[in-house]
Amino acid sequence: MISLQNVSKSFGSGPSAVIALDRVDLEVADGEIFGVVGQSGAGKSTLIRSVNLLERPDSGTITVNERELTSLSDAELRVERRRIGMIFQHFNLLSSRTVRGNVELALEVTGAERRERRRRADEILDLVGLTAKAGVYPTQLSGGQKQRVGIARALAANPRVLLSDEATSALDPETTRSILELVRTINRELGLTVLLITHEMDVVKTVCDSAALLEAGRIVEQGPLVSLISTAGSRLARDLFPLGPVPRHAGSTVIEITFSGGSADRPVIAQLSRNHGLDVSILGAVIETIGGNQAGRTRLQIPGSAAGARAAIDDLRSQGLLVEVVGEGNR
Numbered sequence: 001m002i003s004l005q006n007v008s009k010s011f012g013s014g015p016s017a018v019i020a021l022d023r024v025d026l027e028v029a030d031g032e033i034f035g036v037v038g039q040s041g042a043g044k045s046t047l048i049r050s051v052n053l054l055e056r057p058d059s060g061t062i063t064v065n066e067r068e069l070t071s072l073s074d075a076e077l078r079v080e081r082r083r084i085g086m087i088f089q090h091f092n093l094l095s096s097r098t099v100r101g102n103v104e105l106a107l108e109v110t111g112a113e114r115r116e117r118r119r120r121a122d123e124i125l126d127l128v129g130l131t132a133k134a135g136v137y138p139t140q141l142s143g144g145q146k147q148r149v150g151i152a153r154a155l156a157a158n159p160r161v162l163l164s165d166e167a168t169s170a171l172d173p174e175t176t177r178s179i180l181e182l183v184r185t186i187n188r189e190l191g192l193t194v195l196l197i198t199h200e201m202d203v204v205k206t207v208c209d210s211a212a213l214l215e216a217g218r219i220v221e222q223g224p225l226v227s228l229i230s231t232a233g234s235r236l237a238r239d240l241f242p243l244g245p246v247p248r249h250a251g252s253t254v255i256e257i258t259f260s261g262g263s264a265d266r267p268v269i270a271q272l273s274r275n276h277g278l279d280v281s282i283l284g285a286v287i288e289t290i291g292g293n294q295a296g297r298t299r300l301q302i303p304g305s306a307a308g309a310r311a312a313i314d315d316l317r318s319q320g321l322l323v324e325v326v327g328e329g330n331r
């Protein structure tokens with residue numbers, strides 16, 4: 001588990017001080033993949049670097065693997081950090097060492113013997129699909145392969161937690177997908193808890209179980225994706241299912257219905273038209289697979305005011321659907 005409680009961090013002092021993290025509370029459960037999203041400057045890097053105390057917070061506590069890191073001595077912290085792997089946007093590989101050498105490097109600090117280092121490096125390179133590249137240097141690798149080495153290095157010392165700092169931001173969409181698949185595989189097979197930061201909602205959709213939205217150093221929403229998508233007004237849910245700006249339609253009401261779990265395959269719109277005699281138009285729809293289930297949002301236009309469409313909206317809500325009125329035009 002990763003737990004941040006009331007964590008604050010500022011840079012600089014006086015009027016020019018920047019509050020990068022502002023009383024952040026964050027809970028990442030064991031074995032889950034948790035994504036933190038936010039705009040540039042929101043504090044994502046500061047947050048993830050705080051988790052292993054690469055950045056020491058001004059106040060608050062950070063607990064990882066049941067140890068409160070903020071209370072440890074430097075020597076104790078060095079030991080705990082070995083149980084926290086980290087991967088980076090620009091891979092941070094040593095160009096003077098081979099692929100295997102880069103992975104072995106992570107084991108040198110643990111005091112493992114040479115033969116054991118080699119055995120473990122080869123084992124982990126096999127896991128990330130890079131056995132054939134063990135003897136080559138990083139410059140001879142593609143971006144995706146470099147990140148696989150980064151992952152192998154991060155996993156070499158058997159961490160319980162993996163931190164991912166924009167690990168796919170420098171990769172093309174297909175390579176991103178393959179790296180995210182690998183992250184999902186190691187999460188499942190090794191039971192690893194993963195905390196990642198990203199500015200790409202697609203990464204969250206593809207791989208995360210839970211997410212948080214960071215804004216100007218504050219967590220404004222967090223929770224499992226399946227809960228967020230059925231929370232009225234959730235900004236993360238809107239970003240997961242973007243439908244663009246709401247158009248103005250004179251004399252009609254625009255609603256959005258969120259589908260999740262079993263509701264995704266019900267003929268809701270057909271029933272709405274039939275039961276209420278309404279000419280419903282579909283203005284937009286987006287469906288994704290979240291947590292193995294179909295979920296999505298549909299934007300509908302219903303003729304008349306929201307008051308006039310009330311019976312239809314109540315009917316949808318009584319079926320357990322999340323319905324939000326997002327636009328109401330006057331004639």
Ligand SMILES: Nc1ncnc2c1ncn2[C@@H]1O[C@H](COP(=O)(O)OP(=O)(O)OP(=O)(O)O)[C@@H](O)[C@H]1O
Nearest residue numbers: 011018020038039040041042043044045046047199
């Ligand atoms: N070492 C530093 N010295 C001064 N200010 C810093 C430092 N590191 C971060 N900041 C400031 O703290 C705020 C949060 O930065 P941070 O890098 O954590 O944001 P971010 O969400 O990761 O942004 P990006 O997506 O652009 O990397 C920003 O205003 C940034 O300028």
